Amino acid sequence: MARRYxxxxxLIGPASDGETWAVAxxxxxxxxxxxxxxEAIGQIYKRAGRAHVIGITGVPGSGKSTxxxxxVQRLRDDxxxxxxxxxxxxxxxxxxxxxxxxxxMSDLVLDPDVFIRSMATxxxxxxxxxxxxxxxxxxxxxxxxxxxxxxxxVGQDEVEIxxxxxxxxxxxxxxxxxxxxxxxxxxxEIADIHVVSKCDRSDANRxxxxxxxxxxxxxxxxxxxxxxxxxxxxxxxNEEGFEELxxxxxxHLTSLDGPAGVERRAQISAFRLQKAAETxxxxxxxxxxxxxxxxxxxxxxxxxxxxxxxxxxDQFSRxxxxx
Amino acid sequence: xxxxxxxxLAKVGxxxxxxxxxxxARTLRDGGMDVVYTxxxxxxxxxxxxxxxxxxxxxxxxxxxxxxxxVFPKIFALLKEKKVDDMIVVAGGVMPDEDVEKLKxxxxxxxxxxxxxxxxxxxxxxxLVEARGAR
Numbered sequence: 001m002a003r004r005y006x007x008x009x010x011l012i013g014p015a016s017d018g019e020t021w022a023v024a025x026x027x028x029x030x031x032x033x034x035x036x037x038x039e040a041i042g043q044i045y046k047r048a049g050r051a052h053v054i055g056i057t058g059v060p061g062s063g064k065s066t067x068x069x070x071x072v073q074r075l076r077d078d079x080x081x082x083x084x085x086x087x088x089x090x091x092x093x094x095x096x097x098x099x100x101x102x103x104x105m106s107d108l109v110l111d112p113d114v115f116i117r118s119m120a121t122x123x124x125x126x127x128x129x130x131x132x133x134x135x136x137x138x139x140x141x142x143x144x145x146x147x148x149x150x151x152x153x154v155g156q157d158e159v160e161i162x163x164x165x166x167x168x169x170x171x172x173x174x175x176x177x178x179x180x181x182x183x184x185x186x187x188x189e190i191a192d193i194h195v196v197s198k199c200d201r202s203d204a205n206r207x208x209x210x211x212x213x214x215x216x217x218x219x220x221x222x223x224x225x226x227x228x229x230x231x232x233x234x235x236x237x238n239e240e241g242f243e244e245l246x247x248x249x250x251x252h253l254t255s256l257d258g259p260a261g262v263e264r265r266a267q268i269s270a271f272r273l274q275k276a277a278e279t280x281x282x283x284x285x286x287x288x289x290x291x292x293x294x295x296x297x298x299x300x301x302x303x304x305x306x307x308x309x310x311x312x313x314d315q316f317s318r319x320x321x322x323x
Numbered sequence: 324x325x326x327x328x329x330x331x332l333a334k335v336g337x338x339x340x341x342x343x344x345x346x347x348a349r350t351l352r353d354g355g356m357d358v359v360y361t362x363x364x365x366x367x368x369x370x371x372x373x374x375x376x377x378x379x380x381x382x383x384x385x386x387x388x389x390x391x392x393x394v395f396p397k398i399f400a401l402l403k404e405k406k407v408d409d410m411i412v413v414a415g416g417v418m419p420d421e422d423v424e425k426l427k428x429x430x431x432x433x434x435x436x437x438x439x440x441x442x443x444x445x446x447x448x449x450x451l452v453e454a455r456g457a458r
Binding site for chain 2: 005019020021024025027028031032033090091093094095096097098099100102103106109110115116117118120122
């Protein structure tokens with residue numbers, strides 16, 4: 001079943017016309033890090049930047065996927081085109097994954113104005129997948145108004161989503177009581193909007209109170225200066241609270257019209273540049289002739305990791321300056 | 324590092340037997356593949372829409388209800404409608420020998436019946452993707 005390999009640059013046209021097969025194929029190449037696709041992805045970056053990127057994060061089992069499903073239905077009622085990037089973990093042993101977020105969004109599948117893509121973390125830390133933001137650009141090019149990134153279920157410190165999205169929603173589930181206290185210095189700081197999910201449960205009030213108290217005590221991230229994160233309650237079961245969530249998302253987007261938005265977008269770009277530079281540099285350093293020897297020397301305890309890294313970086317710098 | 328093979332596993336129609344497909348999902352995960360599982364009772368339209376958005380290398384449909392001769396023609400028609408001509412379609416489950424031949428003629432790349440050992444599933448899928456080449 002030989003078939004012509006469609007060059008990535010030729011996929012940009014159909015993808016910007018919203019052709020699903022072309023959008024999906026570009027995403028696969030971005031995710032796989034295919035070198036042939038780099039130029040196309042670069043061109044797409046320059047054309048993107050129109051969509052509202054919403055990050056949804058929270059602990060495993062807090063109801064993120066179900067909430068996303070209900071939120072998207074509500075956004076569709078307003079006629080908005082919505083794309084979802086749902087991230088699940090890769091196995092640290094085999095590198096494989098089971099991507100199951102779609103199951104919770106099955107009502108949306110046949111809507112032609114909804115696009116759902118599952119991604120595996122493939123060793124990325126921070127709750128995100130390496131190419132997630134390239135994928136966001138491709139979906140932006142394809143004309144989606146709202147792009148929702150659902151992170152993996154996170155713990156305390158996976159805060160990359162805040163440097164990747166315009167609006168970050170942190171979902172907390174009731175019944176985690178003490179854990180709320182434990183995580184309040186971590187992920188809760190990055191929220192632009194707090195949502196307590198599963199509010200059909202009787203213990204949801206306590207979680208609401210805990211969060212409100214925490215915010216009152218003045219814990220908030222520098223990212224959200226000038227914006228007081230609201231604490232909202234939703235019930236995906238009873239489909240309650242989604243009007244308020246959509247209103248809050250709109251309000252936050254409006255708040256980004258001014259200097260806060262310029263700053264936020266600059267932070268996102270700076271973060272992406274930093275990540276790209278890290279990836280590239282690491283790739284090049286691993287190709288250094290002395291990388292293998294130094295690895296062995298560290299393993300034999302003939303040198304220490306910091307000295308070995310310095311030797312590799314120094315040799316790399318010498319070689320590049322003589323070019 | 325090459326990218327993991329992407330597989331979508333689906334159960335179509337009124338077939339509630341998902342123990343097998345879940346075992347296969349784990350087998351493929353442990354074989355280093357990304358597995359999208361769509362859950363029970365899906366329609367061919369839902370399955371193909373998901374497979375195209377996910378741009379999977381392999382669309383695996385598990386059937387234990389005997390409706391293969393209805394489901395697979397629909398799947399191929401839908402793939403054509405959505406302009407996808409390089410997706411590898413694989414069938415799994417319990418089906419009669421005479422259907423196996425017909426399914427192969429229809430374009431189903433492989434039919435993995437109920438007694439297929441796990442490693443053979445991994446090897447077969449890997450072989451199919453290698454034979455197809457880069458896309």
